[in-house]
Each structure stands twice: as structure tokens, then as C-alpha cells.
Amino acid sequence: MPQQTDNSLRSDALQNRERILEVAIAELTRSADVPLSAIAKKAGVGQATFYRNFPTREALVMEVYGYEMTQVADLADQLLNTCPPDQALREWMDRLARYAMTKAGLADAIRQVASARDCPGKSGYAPVAAAAQRLLDANRKAGTIRPGVTSDDFFLAIAGIWQIDSSEDWQPRLTWLMDLVMDGLRAGAPRPSGAR
Numbered sequence: 587m588p589q590q591t592d593n594s595l596r597s598d599a600l601q602n603r604e605r606i607l608e609v610a611i612a613e614l615t616r617s618a619d620v621p622l623s624a625i626a627k628k629a630g631v632g633q634a635t636f637y638r639n640f641p642t643r644e645a646l647v648m649e650v651y652g653y654e655m656t657q658v659a660d661l662a663d664q665l666l667n668t669c670p671p672d673q674a675l676r677e678w679m680d681r682l683a684r685y686a687m688t689k690a691g692l693a694d695a696i697r698q699v700a701s702a703r704d705c706p707g708k709s710g711y712a713p714v715a716a717a718a719q720r721l722l723d724a725n726r727k728a729g730t731i732r733p734g735v736t737s738d739d740f741f742l743a744i745a746g747i748w749q750i751d752s753s754e755d756w757q758p759r760l761t762w763l764m765d766l767v768m769d770g771l772r773a774g775a776p777r778p779s780g781a782r
Contacts, residue, residue: 602629602631602635605629606626606629606636606639606646607649607650608629609625609629610650611650611653611654611692614650614692614695615689618695622640622643625646647695650692650695654689655714658682658685658713658714662674662678662717662718662720663717663720665677665678666721666724670728670730671724671725671727671730672725672730672731674721674724675722675731676768678717678718678721679764679767680761682714682744683744683763683764684760686747687750687756687760688752715741716737718737719736722735722740725771728777730777731775732773732775733774735771743767743770744763746763747764750763
């Protein structure tokens with residue numbers, strides 16, 4: 587049997603970790619209580635490999651949460667590079683809201699972890715808050731939203747999305763609520779959206 591080099595071992599370990607995370611995202615989205623052994627089995631790794639990467643349920647959930655929040659945060663920069671600021675903000679709001687609605691099981695898993703400890707998810711949320719602030723700053727600079735809106739204000743304004751029942755036909759209501767928030771952000775803007 588050929589000897590594996592350190593690089594191939596590292597590559598295999600990284601692939602195992604990525605597979606575990608991919609499966610965990612899907613499984614935790616379906617159910618917050620999925621057994622870790624089921625995640626390991628679907629990822630095609632043994633228990634020892636699984637626990638070497640994620641020694642506790644909390645470690646796995648927070649890693650998934652951090653990964654997902656990074657994806658949401660990175661989207662803000664992509665949108666700012668390809669759209670006018672007000673369109674970027676509105677599209678990001680829609681994607682953030684849809685993420686919240688489709689990841690209900692993951693949100694339950696995060697809540698369970700947060701209630702068991704001293705809210706470990708706060709630091710994972712920081713990239714999303716910073717992304718929202720970048721979007722708000724770009725819009726403020728462009729004159730497309732009212733002055734003085736902070737990221738705290740923004741998240742309080744959209745907090746209602748977490749009250750929508752994800753088991754119903756939530757898309758029309760979600761779109762309406764996000765349009766309502768965006769209209770509120772635009773009210774009192776120095777320059778109306780679309781004005782040059």
C-alpha cells in the first residue's frame with residue numbers, strides 16, 4: 587500500500603471536514619435534533635473522524651452557523667459590486683429573509699446551543715451586521731435611504747420575518763414585508779431611487 591504524504595493527509599482531512607459540514611447544513615436544516623451519528627454516516631466518515639473535527643454538537647452547530655453567516659455577508663459585497671446600492675440592499679434583504687425562512691431547523695439548532703451556553707452565536711453574527719452596515723453606508727452615500735439608519739435599526743425593522751410561519755406559503759408575505767421595509771428606508775432619502 588502506498589504511503590500517504592502529509593499534503594494528501596491534510597487534503598483528505600479537509601475533504602472529510604467539508605463533507606461533514608455539507609451534510610450537517612442539510613440535516614440540521616431539516617431537524618435540529620438530528621443525531622450526530624446520522625450526520626457522520628451520511629458524510630461517509632467514521633465516528634472518530636467526525637469527533638476529531640467536531641468534538642461536540644455545539645462545535646458543529648457553531649461551525650455551520652459561522653459558515654452560513656459568512657456566505658450571507660459575502661453576498662452583500664458581491665451585490666454592491668454588481669448593482670446600484672438600493673438594488674443591492676433590496677436583493678440582500680430578500681436573500682437574508684429567504685435564508686431565515688428556509689433554514690428554520692438550523693435556527694432551532696442554534697437556539698438550542700445558545701440557550702445551553704452564554705450565547706456563542708453573537709460573534710458569528712458580526713459579519714452579517716457588518717455587511718448590513720456596508721450596504722446602508724453605500725445607500726446613505728448614494729442618497730437612496732434616509733440618513734441616520736443604523737444596522738441595529740435595520741435588523742429591528744426586519745425582525746418580523748422570523749415570525750412568519752415557514753410551513754405556510756410564506757413567499758408573498760415575505761416579499762411584501764421586505765418591500766414595506768425598503769419603502770420605509772427610502773422615505774426621506776435626499777435623492778429618490780433612480781434619480782441621477
